[in-house]
Amino acid sequence: MNRVIAGGLPLLALTLPPTLPLGAGSLQGPVQILEKDGKPRTSLKDCVAILEPLEAAVPPAAPMRPVSIRTVGKQFLPRVAIATPGTEVSFPNLDHILHNVFSVTQGNRFDTGHYRPGEAPRVKVATPGLVKLYCNVHHQMNAFLWVVTTPFAQVLDGRTGLQFDGVPAGSYRLRLWHPESGEKTWLVKVGTGAAQGSWTLEATLPSLEPHKNKFGRDYPPPADDRNY
Numbered sequence: 001m002n003r004v005i006a007g008g009l010p011l012l013a014l015t016l017p018p019t020l021p022l023g024a025g026s027l028q029g030p031v032q033i034l035e036k037d038g039k040p041r042t043s044l045k046d047c048v049a050i051l052e053p054l055e056a057a058v059p060p061a062a063p064m065r066p067v068s069i070r071t072v073g074k075q076f077l078p079r080v081a082i083a084t085p086g087t088e089v090s091f092p093n094l095d096h097i098l099h100n101v102f103s104v105t106q107g108n109r110f111d112t113g114h115y116r117p118g119e120a121p122r123v124k125v126a127t128p129g130l131v132k133l134y135c136n137v138h139h140q141m142n143a144f145l146w147v148v149t150t151p152f153a154q155v156l157d158g159r160t161g162l163q164f165d166g167v168p169a170g171s172y173r174l175r176l177w178h179p180e181s182g183e184k185t186w187l188v189k190v191g192t193g194a195a196q197g198s199w200t201l202e203a204t205l206p207s208l209e210p211h212k213n214k215f216g217r218d219y220p221p222p223a224d225d226r227n228y
Helices: none
Strands: 004-006 025-034 048-053 070-072 075-077 080-083 088-090 101-103 120-124 129-135 142-147 153-155 161-167 170-178 182-190 194-196 199-202
Touching: 025 170, 025 182, 048 161, 080 153, 170 199, 182 194, 182 199
Parallel strands: 025 194, 025 199, 080 142
Antiparallel strands: 004 120, 025 161, 048 153, 048 170, 070 075, 088 120, 101 129, 129 142, 170 182
């Protein structure tokens, strides 16, 4: 993966799907995340929906304009994002401290090294799948980037469910994922009208995924957490 240091802050812009085919349909319906006590979560924040064709003729998604994942208050914002292979991803440092973003995900490994406030290192993602992002300085920083080849992928922040429009008729694999539930899949069929459904995930995983630093070792305690 390529690494380029840039001072600018690229805007996040999604590539729109190609012209909708004649006879395209849609898939829509509510999604809920159940807490460990069985109660539904009030928000779908950080939930991802991906619709992958099994037999339908769907043009692959083109590289998107640069995706920006900012470091703010020792957190990644947004925590969950979507990109396509070949998309450039930047990590603008909006804190007053050093950061070091890295991933050990096979096919998308990278290491920005330490970078200062105001800098924005960039990498290009290449391999489809879930890319797990960490900071080598701050253990609590954890983010996720889904690299997809389908034009039908959504982060469900601020929604009550999913809705994919302009979907060519055929069979699809619907993938739903959340950091605290992992992934669950369904086989769905889309015709020329509106296909309806409802889907549920269960939040059984910890909010912060256990992980090591980029050297495969435990994180040392910071000497002064206010300035580090």
